[in-house]
Amino acid sequence: MNASTAKLIAIRGRWALAAIFLANGFLTGSWAPQIPVFLTRLEISKFTLGLLILLFGVGAVVAMTWCGHLISRHGSRTVLRWFALCGSLGLMVVALAPDVPLAAVAMIIFGGSIGGMDVAMNANAVVVERRLSRAVMSSSHGFWSLGGFAGGGLGGFAIQHYGHLVHAAAVTAFAFAVIAVAVRHLLAEDRPQAAEHHKFALPANPLVYLIGLMALLAMISEGAVLDWAALYLRQELGADLAVAGLAYAGFSGVMAVTRFFGDGIRNRFGAVTTLRASALVAAVGMLVAGLAPSPWLAIAAFAFCGFGIANMVPIIFSAGGNQEGMSSGTGMSVVTTIGYCGILVAPSAIGFVAEHSSFGPIFITMSGLLIIVLLMAGLAHRAEFAPAPAE
Template identity: 80%
Template structure:
């Protein structure tokens, strides 16, 4: 295969994996407006709803844990295709569940398919990065954010005017169409990464767990803004609900924009320098938010924090997928599982602390976690790029 043909295939693969990220974000974002209907339709308490949502997280982490093993045996393209097609039906399965036991099973399946798809698509993005010898991870996550915004923004209107089930059917059809088209052009690894009968084992490389710890600390901060920023502004800074809602909107909007710009920054300055600068900006934003006496200053600080956090996770995912001496899927599985565990565990822990304290000190403490990532940034050197050798014709 000539270099020109290889680069053309890699370019198509780059846009194909962007479509997969977009569809994954669209499915996830479309679930949020379904939650109020889910609560009333099954006639359950908020506690029961919380347990069902937890099952989504459990399914995601279970799939993430095993996905690296599947990728090492079958390649990221095959596993992305599998979880992508399955994931497109996840929301519809949940919408069709008539009672709590079946809803619990549906949430496990939905979470597992989205979680497995997440690891596989990030692993395939690493393959594309190697083939192109440049970063595409940040903009891929930008497409995820764009899909999530579209799913959340259109979902409420669709459900209110057409009903929850037609909405779920429409989301499924759109996601399936995008995924079915995109998977035709995904890039494959050049050769199998593991022997057929390799058993599932956890990697023994300490470095990948340290990168996973960095992802955990980063995503704890991201999850804290998602779940608690609005309540912080409303209860402690006296903002009304409309203003309080701007906290996460500013954070996520700036984060999505920076993810589309982040690859250019990373390609110019390198992964480690970009991660250090991003962590410094994020820590400063979180610190100012925690100390802020004004809701508008806090909103600006959270936006500044989103400016920093935007490219931290994509860089850490690239570093996880490029660990020396292990398949990309295995490293990606460890880092994504540890990272997303922060979003799953942190909200309840922060809520418990906030009941006995206030949110201000919590956000100040989170800025300290981001400083730790800053100090560990050198461990992300595996996300730097060198040209990949092109196979001879």
């Protein structure tokens, strides 16, 4: 294979991966406007809703825990293909659930497929970066946010005018079509993954766990907007369903635009400096959202928060996937698993607090967590991108 053909294949793999990120974001963003309907359709309390979202996190974390092992054995391309095709059906399974027990099972399935897909696609992004000798993680996450923006923005309108089942069916059809085409062009690793993880074991390097803690704090805040911003606007600030869906849409839309510039920003100012500035901006936006007296100010504040959070998770994930002494799949599995523990723990805790007070103090607390990420940002120095050495 000559150099031009190899480069063409790598570029095709990069855009195929971008399509996978977009589909994952579209599925996740489409879940956000389904949440108020889910609450009223099953006639459950906010605390019970939090427990059901907790099961989404359980499914995601269980899948993520084993995903690094699967990637070490089979490669990120193979693992991503299967999780992505299964994940495209997840929202439809949840929308069809007629009662709480079946909804619980559906949430575990949805969470597991999306979680495994998340680890595998981020590990494959590290493969693409090494093949192209340039950073693509932030722009890949930009496509995820673009999908989230489209899913959140269109979802409220579609549900309000056509119902939640029609909406879920349309989302499923679109995601499956995109994924079915994209998986044919994904890149495979150049050589077998590190033999240390042909059997399941945890890495000994403590730094990867601290990076995972940063991911957890960032993703708690991101998950709080995904799972609760629509209810916050609808129940406490008086927004209708279509406007309430704009909270996560604005958050994801600004993240998408910012992430498309994120690789250039990271290369120019450095990963650590970019992470510190991003955490500060995100903390300010979350604080204003928690204090907002009107839905439109809250939407603007969530959008500003998205501007800050945009490059936090890509930088943290890139640092996790480039740790010394372990494969990219193993490092990514640890960091994403710990990060998604924020989605595992936070929803039920937020639901419990909201049941006894309000959502405003919750978002103010999220601002404090983002300040902690700012203080830990120096640990992400492995995200300073450098091409892999020649063999």
